[in-house]
Amino acid sequence: MNLLVPVILSGGAGSRLWPVSREGHPKPFMKLADGQTLLEKTYRRAANLPDVLSENGKSKILTVTNRNYYFMSRDELAKASAEGAFLLEPFGRNTAPAIALAAHRLLKKYGDDVIMLVLPSDHLIGDEAAFSVCVKKACHLAKDGYLVTFGITPTAPEIGFGYIEQGQAITDGFLVKRFVEKPDAQTAQQYLDAGDYLWNSGMFCFKAKTFLEELRAHSPKIADHAAQCWDAVPDNGNDSTYLEIPEAVFDSAPNDSIDYALMEKSNKVAVVPGSFGWNDIGSWNAVRDLAIPDAANNRAIGEAIFINSSNTFIQSEDRLVAAVGLNNLMIIDTPDALLVANPDYAQDVKAVVSKLKELGHDAAKLHKTVARPWGTYTVLEDHPGFKIKRIEVKPGGKLSLQMHHHRSEHWIVVKGQAQVVNGDESITLLPNQSTYIPAGHKHRLSNPIQEDLVMIEVQCGGYLGEDDIVRFEDNYGRA
Template identity: 40%
Template sequence: LIVAETSPDAVLWMMAADSAIADTAALRTALDQAVAAARAGRVVTFGMKPTRPETGYGYIEQGDGLPDLTGVHDLTAFVEKPDAARAAILASDGRHLWNSGMYVLTARTALAEFEAHAPAVLDAVRASVAGRAQDLDFIRLEPKSFATAPDISIDYAIAERTHHAAVVPADLGWSDVGSWDALWDISDKDAQGNVAVGDVVLASAENCYVRSDGIVTAVSGLSDAIVVVTGDAVLVTHRDHAQDVKKVVEQLRASGRQEAVSHRRSYRPWGFYESLIEGDRFEVKRVHIMPGERLSFHKHFHRAEHWVVVAGTAEVTRETERLLLRENEGLYMPLGVAHRVANPGRIPLTLIEVRTGSYFGEDDIVRLEDDYGRI
C-alpha cells in the first residue's frame, strides 16, 4: 500500500527472512525472469528443483512454459507438505518443485489480488497504513487495525486462488533455514561433522550443532544433537526433532512464560535496553541511547532507579532540575519522581540501571511527555 502510493507499478520481491541462497548469479537470472513476468501481471514464485525427498517443504507443480516469458511456467497446483512416501514421488517426477515461499509481483497486482481474494486483509491493513507513524527509519503501522487482519499467509490468501500464478524453476542452492537442523546443514563443519558457534568445547561429539551466545558450553559423547545456549534459555534436542521446537514454544506460551514472546534485549525508538540480572525486588539493565535521542519524561509508582554512566554523556532531567552525568558518574532516582534521560552527545550513551522495588512491569511507566507519541 505504501509503495503503491507513489509507484504502483513497482515490482516487489517478498521473501522470508530465513532463506539462504548460495548461487547469487543464478538468483539474478531468476529474478530477471520473474520481474518480466510480474510486469505482465503475473504473481510469480520461485520453484526450487528438489535435491532429495523433503517432508518439511510444500511443493508446487509446474505447467507449460509461458509464451514470450523466458524461463517462466504456468503454476498448476500447490501441494501441502507430504509424508515420506509422497515426497519421494514428488521429488523424482520432474514436474514438482519445492515451494520457496518467495513471490515477485507489482504493487498494483498485489492490491488487485488481495481485493479479489482476501478483502478483509486488505481493509485491515489499509486502515493500519492510514494511521501509520514515522519513527526514525521505521514506519510503525497503527496496531489496533492491523490486529483485526485475518491470520493468513500470502500462499493461502492469494497465491493459491489467483488465476495469474506463475513459477520460475530455479537451482539457487536454496535452503529454508527454518530449523536448527537446517542451519547445521548449510554451515561449515569440522572433521566430525560438528558445527560450533561461540564459546564451545566438544569432546567425542559427532554431527552436532552447538551454539553459545555467552557462557562456555561443553558437549561430550553426543551425536546428532542440537544445543543452543542464549542469555535466557537453553535448548537441547535431537536433530530429528528440530521441528518440535514449535511445540516447546506453544507450551511456554500456554504457561505464560515471557521467554516465548520477548528477548532480553528490547528495542525502543531511542535505542534499546537489555536485562542483565533479575532477582527478588531488584533488576539490573543495560540501557543504550542513540545520539540525539531521549526517553520520555515519566515516573514510576513501584520502583526506584540507580544509574551509572559507563559510556557517553547523559543529560538527566529530574522534575525541574537538569544535570549532566559523565562516565563513571551516577544518580539515584527515587520512586515517584518525574525524570528523563537524554543523550546530547555524538556517541551512544550506555547506562547501567539498577531497579529496586516491588514491581518492574512496563505498565509502571506514567509518561508525561514523549517524543514518539506514546502517551
Template identity: 45%
Template sequence: MLLPVIMAGGTGSRLWPMSRELYPKQFLRLYGQQSMLQETILRLEGVDVAEPMVICNEEHRFLVAEQLRQINKLSHNIILEPVGRNTAPAIALAALNAVENGDDPLLLVLAADHIINNKAVFHKAIRIAERYAREDRLVTFGIVPDSPETGYGYIQRGEKLGKESDAPFCVARFVEKPDLATAQHYVESGSYYWNSGMFMFRARKYLEELEKFRPDILQACQSAVSAANKDSEFITIDRDLFCACPDESIDYAVMENTADAVVVGLDAEWSDVGSWSALWEVSDKDAGGNVLSGDTFLHDAHNCYVNTDEKLVAAIGVENLVIINTKDAVLVVDKSRVQDVKKVVEHLKQNNRSEYRRHREIYRPWGRCDVVVQSERFNVNRITVKPGGAFSMQMHYHRIEHWVILSGTGQVTRGDETFLLTENQSTLLPIGVPHRLENPGKIPLEILEIQSGSYLGEDDIIRIKDQYGRC
C-alpha cells in the same frame, strides 16, 4: 524498476531460545555477516530495485528501523501490521500503498528469513520473472528440490512457456505438505518444486485478482490503508479496521485460483532456516562435521551445532546434538528431534514464562537493556543508550531508580534541573519525580540502573513526553 516487499513478520519458534517473540529469527545474525533481514535486502545489490518496503509487526518497529538504518535503507518504508493476518492481506497493504500515488510497480515479494547463497542464479531468476510479470502474470519462485522434504508445500508445473532451457512453466497446482512417500514421488517425477513463498507481479494486477477471488480481504485492507497514520517515520495501519480482515495466505486467496500463475524454477542454494538442523546443513563445518559459534570446546564430538552467547560451552563424546546457550536459557536436543523445539515454547507460554517472548537483553528505540538481576523487590539493569538516544520523560509511582554511569556521558533531567554525569558518577530518581536520560555524546552511554520498590512492572512507567511516539 522493482519494488522489493520484505515480509518480516513471524516469530520463528523452532529456533528458540535464540529466536523469541519479541526478537524473532529474521532479526538475528544466524548466517552471514548481517541479520537475516539485512542479508535479504543486501542480496538484491546488482538488481535494479527501489528502496525496499518492509512489512512487520508493530512490536518490532524500532528493531526494523534500526536494522534498516544500519545499512542505509531507512526511508519511511516500514508498514506496521497491528495484528498478523497472513500473507494475502500483508501483500495487499504493500500493493495499496504502492499504487496510492498512481504508480504500478512490479512487486518482488520476499521473506526476511531465507538464505540464498547463489546470488547470480537468484538474480537471473528475477530477470526471467520480470519479463512475465510485466505481461500481467503472477509469478512464483519454485525451489528445485534436492530431497523428499515433508516440511514444505509443493508446486506442480504445467505447460512450459518458452523454448529456452530456463523458461518458466504455467502452474498446474499447489499441493499441501506431503507425507514421505508422496514427497519421494514428487522429487522423482521432476515436475514439482518446493513452494518458496516468493513472488513477483504488478501491484494493480495482484489487487485485481484479490478483488476477483477475495473481495472481503481487499475491502478490509483498503479501509485500513485509507485510515493509516503516515505522519511519523512509520506507516501505521488502523488496528480496528485491519482486525476485521480475514486471515489468509496468498496461496489460498489468489495463487490457487488465478489462471495467470507462472512458476520460475530456482536452484540457488536456498533454505528457509526452519530448524536448527537446517542451519547446520547450510553452515561451514569443521573436520568433525561440527558448526561452532561463540566460546566453545569440543572433544571427540561429531556433527553437532553449538552456538553460545557468552559462556563457554564444552562438549565431549557426543554426536548429532544441537546445543544453544543464551543469557537466560540452554537448549540441548538431538538433531533428528529439532521439530519438537516448539513444544518447549508451548510449555513456556502455558506457564506464563517470559523466556518464550523476550530475551534477557531487550532492545529499545534508544538502545538496549540487559536485565542482569530480576527479583520481586529490586532489579538491576545494564543499559546502553546509543548516541542521540533518550529515554522518554517519565515518572513512577512505586519505584525508586538509581543510575550509575559506567562509560560515556549522560544528560539527566530530574524535576526542574538538568545536569551532566560521567563515569563513576550517579544520581537518585525518587518516586513521583519526572526524569529523563539522554546521550548527547558521540559514543554509546553505558549505565547501571538499580530499581527498587513495591512494584516494578512496566505499566508503572508513566510517560509524559517521548520522541519515539510511545506516549
C-alpha cells in the same frame, strides 16, 4: 525509471528457533555467524538487485511488519545502506492482507506499472547472481500480467516444504499446474523422481495492479477488507516513511495466506525455477547446516570444544560450551535459557514456546537484553525488591520523560556522557558519577554526544515491572 520495488514481509515469532528467536526479538533479527541478521541480509540482497527502483543512489524498499518491530527494522535497513517506507500492522494476519496493503501503497505512490517483489525476511540465498537472473525473468512475466512465484529445484525428498507442479512452458518460466501441501516421505521421493516439481519458496513477483484485480476476483472478502484498511490509514497518500494500520479496522482482517487466497485459485500464475542456494531457516537444523563440520560432523557457532563427540551442534552466544561423549545432539545456549534437543525433533521446539506461554514465563517473549528505540537494556540481576540493569543509549538517543509509582532508581555512568532530567534539575553525568531518582519523580535520560552511553541502573521497590512507567513525553510515539 525502473518500477520494481521489493516488499519485505517481516513477521512471525520463529518459535522453532527458540531460545534465540522470541516474541520480542523474532527470527528476522537473529544474528548469524558473520554478525548480520537475517533481515539485514534480506535488505542487502533486495537493494543490490540491478533493476530495483532507487532514488539518490539508494534502493527503495517497502517493509510490512509489526509496529513493535519498526525501530529495530529501521536500524537494519540503515545497515544495508538502503531506504524506504514501512507499513506497520498492529498484529499479524498472514501474508494475503499484508501483501494487499503493500500493493495499495505502491499503486498509490508509483502508479499502474509498479512491480512488487515480495520477499520473506528470514530466507538465505547463497547465489545472489543466479537469484538476480530469476528476478529478471519474473519481472518479464509480471509485465505480461502473470502472478509469478519462485520455485526451487529440489535436491532431496524434503517433507518440510510445499511443492509446485510445473505445467506448460512459457517464455521465462512455466505455468503452474498445481500447488501441493507438504508431502510424506514416499510422496516427496515421487516428486523428486518426476522432475517437474519444485519447492515452494514463498517469494513472489507481480504488478500491484494485477495482484489487486486478481485478489478481488478470487478472494473478494480479503480484497474489500484491505481496501477499507488502506482508506483508514492516516495520510495514506503522503510520503511518510511509516504508515500505521488502525487496529480497529485491521482486527477483522481474514487470516489467510497468499497461496490459499489467490495463487491456488488464479489462472494467471507462473513459476520461475531456480537453483540459487535458497534456505528458509525454518529450524535449528537449517542453522546447523550453515556451520562447517569437523571430521566427526560436529558443528559450532560460537566457542565450543568437542571431546569424543559426533554429529553434535552447539551455538553459544557468550561463553564456552564443552561437549564430552555426545552424539546427535543440539545445544543452544543463551544467557537466560538453554535448549538441548535431538535434531530429529527440531520441529518440536515450538512446543517449548507453547508451554512457556501457558506458564506465563518471560522467556517466551524477551531475552535478558531487550532492544528499545533508543538502545538496549540488559537485566543483570532480578530479585524481589531489587533489579540491576545495564543500559546502553545510542548517540542522540533519548528515553521518555517518565515517572514510576513503585520504585526508585540509582543511575551510575560507566562510559560516555549522560544528560539527566531529575525532577526540577537538569544535570550532566560523566563516568563514575551518579544520581538518585526517588519514586514519583519525573526523570529522563539522553545521550548528547556521538559515543555510546553505558550506565548501570539499580531499581529498588515493591514492584519492578516494566509496566510501572508513566510517560509524559516521548520521541518514539509511546507517550
